[in-house]
Amino acid sequence: MEERRDEFAEAGARARRALVREVEADGALTDPAWRAAFTDVPRHLFVPYYYVPGTGGYERLWSGGPDPGRRDQWLRGAYEDTAIATRVRDGELLSSASQPSLMALMLHALDVRDGHDVLEIGAGTGYHAALLCHRLGAEHVTTVDLDEEITESARTHLAAAGYRPAVVAADGARGCPERAPYDRIVATCAVPSVPYPWLAQCRPGALVLTPLSTGLLLLRVRDPAHAEGRFLATSAYFVVLRGAAGRVPRPDPAGDEGFGFLWGLVGGTLDRREALSLWLRERRPERERFGVTVSGDRQWAWLDDPGGPYAWPLPDA
Numbered sequence: 524m525e526e527r528r529d530e531f532a533e534a535g536a537r538a539r540r541a542l543v544r545e546v547e548a549d550g551a552l553t554d555p556a557w558r559a560a561f562t563d564v565p566r567h568l569f570v571p572y573y574y575v576p577g578t579g580g581y582e583r584l585w586s587g588g589p590d591p592g593r594r595d596q597w598l599r600g601a602y603e604d605t606a607i608a609t610r611v612r613d614g615e616l617l618s619s620a621s622q623p624s625l626m627a628l629m630l631h632a633l634d635v636r637d638g639h640d641v642l643e644i645g646a647g648t649g650y651h652a653a654l655l656c657h658r659l660g661a662e663h664v665t666t667v668d669l670d671e672e673i674t675e676s677a678r679t680h681l682a683a684a685g686y687r688p689a690v691v692a693a694d695g696a697r698g699c700p701e702r703a704p705y706d707r708i709v710a711t712c713a714v715p716s717v718p719y720p721w722l723a724q725c726r727p728g729a730l731v732l733t734p735l736s737t738g739l740l741l742l743r744v745r746d747p748a749h750a751e752g753r754f755l756a757t758s759a760y761f762v763v764l765r766g767a768a769g770r771v772p773r774p775d776p777a778g779d780e781g782f783g784f785l786w787g788l789v790g791g792t793l794d795r796r797e798a799l800s801l802w803l804r805e806r807r808p809e810r811e812r813f814g815v816t817v818s819g820d821r822q823w824a825w826l827d828d829p830g831g832p833y834a835w836p837l838p839d840a
Contacts, residue, residue: 710764730743751814
């Protein structure tokens with residue numbers, strides 16, 4: 524691992540600087556602390572191989588390939604501002620490395636401060652946890668994944684890059700109580716509703732950022748039984764959380780992206796005609812008009828106002 528890392532260190536640093544300039548130009552990287560993290564953390568160490576679409580399905584690119592051209596292709600791909608398929612089984616995507624600009628947007632929204640303790644749900648390659656470690660110190664970062672192969676791989680990648688946060692193989696829907704309490708929880712996998720154990724493991728005033736439907740929900744936690752927040756403006760498509768809370772409504776593939784987001788929230792309550800009528804009547808509402816409230820053993824999505832006429836129960840977490 525050390526030899527391979529040295530081989531690509533110089534070219535990786537150049538590619539990394541170019542990626543940071545690209546993300547910065549798009550307005551997704553404004554905090555100097557996160558800019559330093561994206562500049563310093565070598566993403567290629569976290570994706571020693573990955574998969575790209577080919578004529579017969581996914582094809583693997585890897586750092587140790589015998590063809591220099593394919594190795595160059597691998598390194599370029601590691602620093603493109605795109606999501607990367609990192610784990611495929613029987614043609615099904617199991618895990619991916621998120622698009623760097625989306626990571627930057629999420630990390631900015633998370634509003635971490637020095638001394639904060641962060642729980643990440645979905646270890647992936649370990650790259651997102653490495654960015655958090657760079658910003659906060661590894662002792663403040665915990666990352667959880669249900670798949671032991673994924674956690675072991677993430678742990679190896681993190682160590683190769685010089686970071687040693689807590690990497691735990693467990694059901695992310697149950698959080699990680701042994702490392703609680705947390706100031707921030709961030710999920711890199713989609714959920715159908717907010718798992719209640721997350722809130723119970725938060726300090727008062729903590730933030731929870733999680734993909735839900737095809738959006739990113741940012742909640743402020745008041746106490747273990749109450750949280751509320753709105754969706755960010757951006758769309759977001761993540762692999763589904765496997766485990767206790769892993770059933771996510773499918774967005775409507777035939778509709779507009781905005782309607783697909785609404786359908787992901789209300790599909791268990793309204794039929795498609797009712798949902799479409801609502802969406803058109805409200806003049807195609809943007810994601811940031813929607814929010815979620817958690818109160819006791821209930822949680823619901825809403826449009827504009829938590830106590831308004833448009834509210835829909837979310838499935839049990």
